[in-house]
Amino acid sequence: MFLDILTNPLAWFLVLLMSGVGVLFHFGQYKIGERGESAVQKHIGEGFADKLQKAEDLINRGGAPAMLLTAIPGLGSVLALTAGLARIQILAFIFFVLVAKLIRNALLLLSYAGVMDIFQR
Numbered sequence: 172m173f174l175d176i177l178t179n180p181l182a183w184f185l186v187l188l189m190s191g192v193g194v195l196f197h198f199g200q201y202k203i204g205e206r207g208e209s210a211v212q213k214h215i216g217e218g219f220a221d222k223l224q225k226a227e228d229l230i231n232r233g234g235a236p237a238m239l240l241t242a243i244p245g246l247g248s249v250l251a252l253t254a255g256l257a258r259i260q261i262l263a264f265i266f267f268v269l270v271a272k273l274i275r276n277a278l279l280l281l282s283y284a285g286v287m288d289i290f291q292r
Contacts, residue, residue: 176284186280190272197241197251197268204255211252226253235259238267242275 176182203214211223226249230237238254241247247268254264 176280176287182280186273186276189276190269193241193272193276194265194268197247198265200248200251201255201261201264204252205258206255208256211256215249215252222249223253223256226250227257230254230257230259235263235267238264239271239274241268242271247271 200214203210215223226246229240230250230253235254238250238259241250251264251268
């Protein structure tokens with residue numbers, strides 16, 4: 172079962188598709204961030220100012236590679252909004268978000284294949 176999933180082109184197509192959807196979702200958040208702090212505050216509410224500051228510090232320290240952390244649910248949205256505020260270069264943003272989503276979705280596929288293999292025995 173494990174090898175069947177790993178060699179199935181449809182499974183890897185789904186990994187690519189879901190990764191692309193994730194990039195589009197975060198790209199929308201990036202564009203909201205580009206509109207400025209008032210748009211971000213309107214989008215996420217008042218209670219997230221401290222999280223935005225932490226995300227901004229992370230981006231200032233790590234630059235575009237900090238976008239690899241967008242694979243973490245919740246943190247990814249804040250990072251994408253903050254990347255828009257920081258005006259990170261768009262191609263670098265898309266590249267690192269795509270890599271993050273590909274890694275995350277590939278690990279999810281491998282985990283699924285491993286669990287299915289355990290229960291098939």
